[in-house]
Amino acid sequence: EVQLLESGGGLVQPGGSLRLSCAASGFTFSSYAMSWVRQAPGEGLEWVSAISGSGFRTYYADSVKGRFTVSRDNSKNTLYFQMNSLRAEDTAVYYCAKGGCGYDGVCSHFDYWGQGNLVTVSS
């Protein structure tokens, strides 16, 4: 059974940093691209970042480029999202999802999702 278990969310002040983690199980983690998708309160889904299975290629939405960094440790089956220079508009539930874009730029749908982790940016 595929499971994606997120951790690391919480309350942070504007300009602060936070790191999200997503522990994966039930599939060959290193074989799949992974993504982060967020959802602001009362809003729709926004894809924000993806990483290839090898970790050698990363992708970002313009809204987070230069501030957020996606990475993965395939030996630990874990996906990470380092969020710096946080703004109020980054307040959202952040989901990790299996799928995204690979090293060759070929993209896929998201077939499994974590439970979501709330990040609140407020003073």
Place this chain on the structure above:
Amino acid sequence: EIVLTQSPGTLSLSPGERATLSCRASQSVSSYLAWYQQNPGQAPRLLISGASTRAAGIPDRFSGSGSGTDFTLTISRLEPEDFAVYYCQQYSGSLLFGQGTKLEI
């Protein structure tokens, strides 16, 4: 940049009725189109990928059709648990969601 437009924004129907949700892309995405269902407080769930392939465990009352720029999600006979928000997503060289359609009773 591709833009996905879902219509209607809200669809009001009753259990047993047929629902037709639309997703239009500003340029062709071939068949690289997925549909998701999201209930309040829950993560999205994949319904359809490749425009028309149901995901594992999805009831056959859900069907997807279309290619290129125009796509449709049809729910043939609405069950009470189908009232939720539905999102389309394109993955033709980039990743993008539509704004969603709320299906309400």
